[in-house]
Amino acid sequence: MHGAGCSTTTRTTPQTPSGPPGPTPRRRADMTRFTRRTFAAGSAATLTAAALAACSFDRGTGGGEGEDAPRDIHWLGWGGTTWNQNFNLFSPTGVNVTPGTSFVYEPLLRVDRSTAGELLPHLAESWEFNDEGTELTFTLVSDVTWSDGEPFTAGDVKFTWDLVLAGKTPNSYPFASVEAPDDQTVVVTYDEPSFADLVGFATRQIVPEHVWAEQDVRTWTxxxxxxxxxxxxxxxxxxxxxxxxxxDYWGGAPSGPNKLFMHAVTGDAAKQQLIDGTLDVGGTGWENADEEFVALDPENNVYTFFPVGTADGLIFNTTQAPYDDVHVRRALRAAVDLAIAAEVAAVGYSVPTFAGLDATVFSEMLAEDQEQSQDIEYAKAQLEEGGWTVTEAGKLEKDGETYELRYDVYQPYAEWVTTGQILADQWNETLGLTVAVNKMADAPFTEASSIGDFGMLSYSPFGGSMPYDMFATMSDLQFTPISEQAIWNYGRFQNEEYDELVHELGSIPAGEDAERSRELIIRIQEILTEEAPFIATATAGWKLVANEQNWTGYPTVEGGFDYGPNGTVPADGILTVMNLEPNS
Incomplete structure (x- = not known):
C-alpha cells in the first residue's frame, strides 16, 4: 500500500543471472509502439524519459530436480502481523484489503519501469485516443479467462468501472462513462481533454461481473x-x-514456482527468516543491509533499491491547527536536516527536492532553488512572522491557544519510524518543540490517513511516475472533505492556482508542447515549495530483499527489466514471480 523512492542501489555484489531472466510470458511485448495518437505513455512522458510478529510455518523447498519437486516461493507479506480474509479491492469500511490482490486482479496496462514513463500492454493489447483527447478506445487481449474458467470480456471492464462511476466504491475516476460495444472493445469518454489519464489504467484492476454483480461491494469481503x-x-x-x-494463465505458465506463500512476519523475525532462507523475498527496508544481510552470503543474498522518482515524507493536515498555518509548516520543514535521516535509515534513500521530486530523475524539469537544507534561523523567523511562540513545555502557542504536536508514523516500516524519531529529536533541539512520535499498526493508520484524523502523518505525498500523474494526486481531482474516505490528498491540500495548472498539464497530449508542459511543472513545484503541504523526507523507491538459494531472476535496476519487484503493484508482482527460475 505504501510508497516507495530514488537513489542508488545498496547492493555491494553484482548478481547477474546466468542467462536471461526467464521467458517473458506470451503477449507481453506484442504492442509496445503505436501511431501518433495511439499512446504508449501519458502527458509529459517525453519530459520524463530519464525518470523514472513472528509465526511458524512449513517451509518445504524451493527449486529442485524432477517433475514432483516442490516449487514453493515464500514472500514476506505486508500490512501487519495478522490479516482479515478480505479480497475486495474496494475495501469495505473498516476492513483492510488482504495482501496478494495484485496477484489475482489485473489492469489493462502496465508501466515500463525501465523508462518510468512508457506504458505497455497488459489486458489491453492496444489503445487509442481521439484527436480531442475525450475518447479512449481499448482493444482487449483475446482468449483471457478468469480463474474459474469463464471468459474475460469488455463487459467485465465496463461493470468494474461503472461501480466506481456510480459511487459504490471509495474510488473515483476522472472519466464520465464507459461502454463495451463488443467483447473485445472498451470505450471511455471524458468531459474534457484527458490524455494524461492514460497512466491511471495501469492501476485500475478489473473484477469479474459474473461473481460481483449480486454483491454489495460496500460490505462484501x-x-x-x-x-x-x-x-x-x-x-x-x-x-x-x-x-x-x-x-493456464493467459500470460503463460510460471517459469519456476507454482505456489506462492505470503507470510505475516515483521521486524527481526522477518530478517532472520530471510537470512536463513525460510523466506525467499520481501520488500522491506533494511538498515545496514550490506553488512547484516548481503555480506553473510554474497552469492545469494540481494538487497537493492528501485527508484520511482517521487518521495516518502511527512504530510500535514492543512485543515487542522496549527498545521493550517503555512508559517508553521515552513518552520517545521526548515528546522530539520534530512540528510542525517537518510544516512541513518541507510536503506537506499537520498534527500528529494522541496517539491518532493528526485533531483536526478527529474533533473531536466526542476524549478530553481529546490535543494533542501536546514535553516534554523529561517524556521524561527517563520514562527515569529506567524505569531507563534514555543512554551517551556515544548508546545506551540498563539493567541492564548496551545497545541501539542504529534507525528503519526506507520509502524511496519522501520525506516519511517527511525526517520520520525530523528525529526522529533531535531525539532526539540532546534526549536524547543516536543513532538510525540505515535507508531501505528496498519489498520488504525489506514483509517486515520483516509479520513484525515491526524495532524502530521508519515506517507508518500503523491503517487505515480509521471508529473501529471504525481501532481494530480494532490489536486482537487483527489480532494475529499475531512471524515470522508480519501484515496490520495490525505492532507486535504487546496490551492486554486495549483489545480488550474494540473488540469492544464493533463490536457496536453504526450509529445506535444513540451515547453508549456515544462513551464507548468516548474510553477507547480514553486507552489508546493511555497505552501509546504508536506516535508519530502526521502526519495521513494521499492526495496528488494531476496535470498536466492532457491529462486533467481528477480528484476534489478541494472538488469534491464521493464517491471519491478513490488508485490503490491498490479502486473509487476505477477511478472516478478512468474519469471523466476530455479537456482540450480
Missing part, C-alpha cells in the same frame, strides 16, 4: 477471489496466505 491473474487462493490463515499459480 470477497473471501474466495476470482481473477484473471495467476494467483488462485489455496488456503488462508491470519498469518499465512497460499496461492496456486495457474498453469
Amino acid at each position: 470477497n473471501p474466495e477471489p476470482v481473477g484473471t491473474g495467476p494467483g488462485v487462493l489455496a488456503s488462508f490463515s491470519p498469518q499465512q496466505i497460499a496461492f496456486d499459480l495457474r498453469e
Whole structure:
C-alpha cells in the first residue's frame, strides 16, 4: 500500500543471472509502439524519459530436480502481523484489503519501469485516443479467462468501472462513462481533454461481473477471489496466505514456482527468516543491509533499491491547527536536516527536492532553488512572522491557544519510524518543540490517513511516475472533505492556482508542447515549495530483499527489466514471480 523512492542501489555484489531472466510470458511485448495518437505513455512522458510478529510455518523447498519437486516461493507479506480474509479491492469500511490482490486482479496496462514513463500492454493489447483527447478506445487481449474458467470480456471492464462511476466504491475516476460495444472493445469518454489519464489504467484492476454483480461491494469481503491473474487462493490463515499459480494463465505458465506463500512476519523475525532462507523475498527496508544481510552470503543474498522518482515524507493536515498555518509548516520543514535521516535509515534513500521530486530523475524539469537544507534561523523567523511562540513545555502557542504536536508514523516500516524519531529529536533541539512520535499498526493508520484524523502523518505525498500523474494526486481531482474516505490528498491540500495548472498539464497530449508542459511543472513545484503541504523526507523507491538459494531472476535496476519487484503493484508482482527460475 505504501510508497516507495530514488537513489542508488545498496547492493555491494553484482548478481547477474546466468542467462536471461526467464521467458517473458506470451503477449507481453506484442504492442509496445503505436501511431501518433495511439499512446504508449501519458502527458509529459517525453519530459520524463530519464525518470523514472513472528509465526511458524512449513517451509518445504524451493527449486529442485524432477517433475514432483516442490516449487514453493515464500514472500514476506505486508500490512501487519495478522490479516482479515478480505479480497475486495474496494475495501469495505473498516476492513483492510488482504495482501496478494495484485496477484489475482489485473489492469489493462502496465508501466515500463525501465523508462518510468512508457506504458505497455497488459489486458489491453492496444489503445487509442481521439484527436480531442475525450475518447479512449481499448482493444482487449483475446482468449483471457478468469480463474474459474469463464471468459474475460469488455463487459467485465465496463461493470468494474461503472461501480466506481456510480459511487459504490471509495474510488473515483476522472472519466464520465464507459461502454463495451463488443467483447473485445472498451470505450471511455471524458468531459474534457484527458490524455494524461492514460497512466491511471495501469492501476485500475478489473473484477469479474459474473461473481460481483449480486454483491454489495460496500460490505462484501470477497473471501474466495476470482481473477484473471495467476494467483488462485489455496488456503488462508491470519498469518499465512497460499496461492496456486495457474498453469493456464493467459500470460503463460510460471517459469519456476507454482505456489506462492505470503507470510505475516515483521521486524527481526522477518530478517532472520530471510537470512536463513525460510523466506525467499520481501520488500522491506533494511538498515545496514550490506553488512547484516548481503555480506553473510554474497552469492545469494540481494538487497537493492528501485527508484520511482517521487518521495516518502511527512504530510500535514492543512485543515487542522496549527498545521493550517503555512508559517508553521515552513518552520517545521526548515528546522530539520534530512540528510542525517537518510544516512541513518541507510536503506537506499537520498534527500528529494522541496517539491518532493528526485533531483536526478527529474533533473531536466526542476524549478530553481529546490535543494533542501536546514535553516534554523529561517524556521524561527517563520514562527515569529506567524505569531507563534514555543512554551517551556515544548508546545506551540498563539493567541492564548496551545497545541501539542504529534507525528503519526506507520509502524511496519522501520525506516519511517527511525526517520520520525530523528525529526522529533531535531525539532526539540532546534526549536524547543516536543513532538510525540505515535507508531501505528496498519489498520488504525489506514483509517486515520483516509479520513484525515491526524495532524502530521508519515506517507508518500503523491503517487505515480509521471508529473501529471504525481501532481494530480494532490489536486482537487483527489480532494475529499475531512471524515470522508480519501484515496490520495490525505492532507486535504487546496490551492486554486495549483489545480488550474494540473488540469492544464493533463490536457496536453504526450509529445506535444513540451515547453508549456515544462513551464507548468516548474510553477507547480514553486507552489508546493511555497505552501509546504508536506516535508519530502526521502526519495521513494521499492526495496528488494531476496535470498536466492532457491529462486533467481528477480528484476534489478541494472538488469534491464521493464517491471519491478513490488508485490503490491498490479502486473509487476505477477511478472516478478512468474519469471523466476530455479537456482540450480
